[in-house]
Amino acid sequence: MTSGTDRSNELIAAVSTAAEAGTALCIRGGASKAFYGRSPTGEPLDVAGHRGIVSYEPTELVLTARAGTRLRAIEAELRKADQMMPFEPPHFSGGRATLGGAIATGLSGPARPWTGSARDFVLGIRLINGRGEHLRFGGEVMKNVAGYDIARLATGSLGMLGVLTEISLKVLPRPAATATRTLELPAEQGFAQVEEAYCAGAPVTAAMHDGERLYIRLGGTQGAVDAGLERLGGDHLGDADAFWTGLRDHTLPFFLAAGPPLWRISLPPQTPPPRLPGTRILDWNGQTAWHRTEADAASVFAATAECGGHATLFRGGPRDANVFQPLPHANRRLHEHIKAAFDPGHICNPGRMYEGL
Template sequence: MAWAYDDSEAIQEAIRAAAAAQTPLCIRGGSTKAFYGRQPHGKPLEVSKHRGITSYEPTELVITARAGTPLAEIEALLAEQGQMFAFEPPYFGPQATLGGLVACGLSGPRRPYGGAVRDMVLGVQIINGKGQILRFGGQVMKNVAGYDISRLMVGSLGTLGVLLEISLKVLPRPTREITLSQERDAQNAIRLFNVWANQPLPLSACAFDGEQLYVRLSGSEETLRAARNKMGGDILSDDTLFWEKVREHTHVFFQRSTQPLWRWSVPATTPPIDLPGEWKIGWGGAQRWFRSELTAEIIRAAAEDVGGYATLFRGKDHTGEVFHPLPPALMALHHRLKQAFDPHRILNPGRMYREL
């Protein structure tokens, strides 16, 4: 039986003490994504002891677990029931937790076709910067109680509250999957990704590594056969390992260079971007991984020119700004949210932006 423990009282007490002393806290779970965002600082607040699956209804396609629950434990249970997280979350280490998954809001190759983390969060329980335990949302998709605060926690990197418990929607696993590959240049790979996306094809992942285009298809035997005949390409052997390497950044593209790694989000139809460096394309063209020593100013200006934005994902000095600068009105909204949830600015201060 998996280990379960409710550590909410100890976490709440630590936050109340920090609020009284105005001591910054650095929230720690599995620490597999500690590289993401600006350099964390403050007194460590360990939350990994708060763990355990509290509710799972396979027939309702909903699972609820404490934030410190290992992601591997949850996905193993889902697999036993033929279910999965639709967004195919990256681990970046065996200690990955559910709370880290939600706090970072990162999704894997299936995201454009199965949905993002935010799309699947139904409800959360958190402790805010005042030490108050709050619950938002529930265990159903429809929530008309007002602002969807539960989804606001996704990607907030712990700056608004310490996650205690999360309810998420899950989906059935596909009956079968294959991956097709074919040699293309970047221009044609992007074109095909967008052509296929507008057709009734069972797409579940797309990637281009500079030489080869890869497309994963999910569905019944008959559906996959018809799609392959229409799309062409060779079946990739051991495709499960291939997509795991893409998801976990152990693919050769992510390993062969020590240059800073940037994550671009752009319109899927954006043609190849003319900047010196190495590129890898994902999410059917909407996600571009870029390795380069170019300055942040040049990279972000180029991203804005094509209607996108760029985030420094790994490498370089993370004491500076990592995320794309926000327009003044949006930054003002972030300030108001921070003031409402964490008025003493003790929860992961500066982890997203220096002034937050």
């Protein structure tokens, strides 16, 4: 079912030329996540034109698409066969977001704690490394332990290992039934109830707390959802899809309102978020806090580390210092060696993740 445009040769040529000249490249798909990571530097390398679904067979549960393919196009194709990308990749701005950007950032939506993350569903990639070599890792099968898992290593690597050109994903059936309920409960108590319901077999696929009430989504067979709803009680939420998409894409009022920079704080299970000034909402059954605060980066990193988690300056605020939790020394050194193994000339998205990488 190949469709779209194959621009891989142009991309290889562009990376090879940049490698020879030592020109830094800023890899760009739909630019929907241009706000993410440290300040981009280098010549823009546009991947959005390299697009199209290369193969999709619903009964194999595998979809392969070029990196510039828009998430919307993939979602529309999957929907025809009642399937989905279970990690619910965020789009963030209208329809521009691409598969390449989704995998390069490795971000996952509200279903993540129960269905898995972007990297969990990546089966294979094609990547142009910093030497201009077009390489293929992983494949289109569910189980594959031939060679190191570079496909998953590249997921969330923010382009520091090279230019993603093609991605194969495991996809799954959409649940036959979904329903969302709200419960007037404090966060801690609400999340504990979600965990209890999940352990009793309720097909939980999202749970967030907006400071006032708990929102919980179930998705599965009709019988499973009905049984879960009976157990949970609460109030039915109308237009639930819009709510969860708004949470995924940051179009809820909490995100849109003018105000302090947005931090993403990732936490161990059942761990209260760090005490910081500002406002917050909680997703992932409490394992992610979206926090808007004027607190300086050093104090956010320190307070989060104390809780056993890590923080990301997600949107807004100074982007020239650390936006991701600083790495311990030995880990940082290993990152330098891995960067050199893929991109010795430091031309692929240099400094986007950490300074000097």
